Amino acid sequence: MKLDVSDALAHPGREYHFSGSQAIADQEVSGDIVRIDDCAVEGTFMSDEDGNISVRGKLRTIAHAPCANCLEDASADIENEFDEVFRRGGDPEDIEIFAYEGHEIPMDRLVMSYAVMALPIRFLCREDCPGFEYRDPDVAPVEPGIQYPFAGLQQLLENNEEV
Numbered sequence: 001m002k003l004d005v006s007d008a009l010a011h012p013g014r015e016y017h018f019s020g021s022q023a024i025a026d027q028e029v030s031g032d033i034v035r036i037d038d039c040a041v042e043g044t045f046m047s048d049e050d051g052n053i054s055v056r057g058k059l060r061t062i063a064h065a066p067c068a069n070c071l072e073d074a075s076a077d078i079e080n081e082f083d084e085v086f087r088r089g090g091d092p093e094d095i096e097i098f099a100y101e102g103h104e105i106p107m108d109r110l111v112m113s114y115a116v117m118a119l120p121i122r123f124l125c126r127e128d129c130p131g132f133e134y135r136d137p138d139v140a141p142v143e144p145g146i147q148y149p150f151a152g153l154q155q156l157l158e159n160n161e162e163v
């Protein structure tokens with residue numbers, strides 16, 4: 001997604017509206033692959049007298065990753081707001097700043113950064129996901145006769161109650 005800022009450059013101080021969609025590559029976050037749907041992005045931009053463009057707006061998308069508890073598919077609504085200045089003629093390789101050349105603002109790095117910033121620390125398939133042990137109600141029942149480590153203790157407690 002690119003913003004054509006020709007008009008803004010010709011009219012510093014005038015605000016222009018934009019909206020669009022930005023694709024984002026899969027992200028690796030603490031060992032998990034997070035897939036992010038195309039981001040819906042909208043906002044405004046404005047040039048100053050020196051051709052530096054302030055871009056503000058918001059993004060919205062859905063991110064997908066394995067549930068932190070049970071590894072089933074989980075997703076999270078992602079929203080974030082941004083307010084950045086793109087330096088005219090700045091070094092596009094400099095990751096400390098946003099920069100552009102010519103009359104087009106590249107939005108990919110900004111949208112990716114702000115989407116990743118808004119990712120949850122843990123994805124959960126649902127708020128009360130209990131994790132592995134209760135995941136499958138059809139899990140095979142334990143065969144009788146198998147000794148649980150705490151079965152003896154349980155027996156002791158029950159015996160105590162009877163005393």
Ligand SMILES: [Zn+2]
Binds near residue numbers: 130
């Ligand atoms: Zn889960």
